[in-house]
């Protein structure tokens with residue numbers, strides 16, 4: 001689909017551009033293109049799943065030749081963060097160290113290559129809750145690949161609260177990369193702050209000093225409706241670590257997996273516009289000094305994708321779980337949609353997350369996942385190449401709220417990349433089916449009335465959804481109206 005973009009350099013210096021979200025071609029009114037034909041197209045997506053698309057009726061498949069494995073140790077955690085994607089997931093009976101022998105037999109049936117490399121991610125819940133399983137499991141896997149000259153890369157994401165000096169020394173010795181989940185100034189929205197305990201803070205900072213020179217540690221922070229500034233998060237971690245180049249991971253706005261996720265989403269049009277302006281200004285005004293390398297990489301990658309005219313056909317899902325050689329499974333060998341779900345859980349549309357077994361990997365069918373090309377609006381979305389279709393197993397109001405969040409997140413990065421290429425900052429983007437709140441990027445060119453809807457989050461321990469709407473329809477959680485508006489500005 002071709003979008004007309006009105007952009008401004010300085011007051012009164014406006015220019016119109018045209019952007020095709022399928023071919024990724026960007027050109028001016030006079031037809032001249034922003035293109036760098038010799039630039040290598042970024043790819044990395046496995047052709048079979050990408051080309052065919054996938055949904056419940058055309059399930060995602062997996063390959064025996066794996067490159068990334070995400071081992072789900074169990075979903076228990078010593079905290080209960082408010083918008084955790086795993087919070088509402090049904091939990092199977094726990095596995096333990098006794099399951100490792102059988103697991104390693106099944107794991108040995110997969111095929112690995114030193115040339116492609118191997119990443120092994122150990123996932124919880126909180127993976128250190130499973131310390132008695134994690135430790136012997138990591139040793140068994142390390143032993144399996146002891147002949148490799150380039151060792152598999154081990155990683156965990158932890159809340160940091162269960163770290164001890166012994167565990168830190170072990171993580172260092174085993175070559176782990178460690179990401180510590182913490183939202184900086186927004187942590188109180190998420191839940192309790194383990195760093196308020198002086199002893200825990202000292203252990204975390206000790207691990208940081210050990211792994212930072214090796215590039216093996218980051219703090220992972222999520223944005224949400226109450227924590228919208230990447231710069232504020234960066235400043236908080238600079239103060240916490242004393243390191244102006246502190247590496248920060250994640251950095252996107254939350255997806256809505258349940259009622260709490262909906263409540264932490266951007267609730268109003270005004271909130272969306274404020275978020276977009278903050279996201280743009282944080283990076284533009286600080287010349288990229290925000291610590292979130294992955295976010296800056298998205299801007300650079302999109303710039304490269306436009307200049308090399310990378311076609312949308314090669315774009316996979318944002319998390320990479322649609323790739324054939326990226327697989328998530330538990331210690332029973334159950335292949336699941338991703339590490340954030342369980343083999344006995346279902347997607348919001350009622351489909352089992354269990355896709356099969358690693359023992360019969362060729363027969364695995366993941367039916368929960370929907371490729372962006374099968375979604376109603378992704379094909380016609382200007383930020384498709386940055387957003388990549390939000391979470392592939394969400395549906396209904398959860399997917400709609402996540403899509404709204406993702407649009408506001410991605411359009412600011414789109415504008416930053418656009419400005420890098422053209423010198424102009426886009427302010428309007430016209431396209432059929434694009435609601436006017438999406439056309440008017442910063443909320444400055446048109447009038448926007450809020451939907452007359454009030455939303456109250458209600459915490460219910462056992463069931464989702466946990467959202468009650470006082471007024472209006474409950475068909476969608478979108479704060480955007482689905483209109484086709486093109487206005488002169």
Ligand code: SF4
Nearest residue numbers: 378381387389403407
């Ligand atoms: S913002 Fe929404 S419509 Fe656009 S690509 Fe992302 S999920 Fe699809």
Ligand code: SF4
Nearest residue numbers: 319321338340391392
């Ligand atoms: S499918 Fe991907 S985006 Fe969705 S929860 Fe799993 S890892 Fe996250």
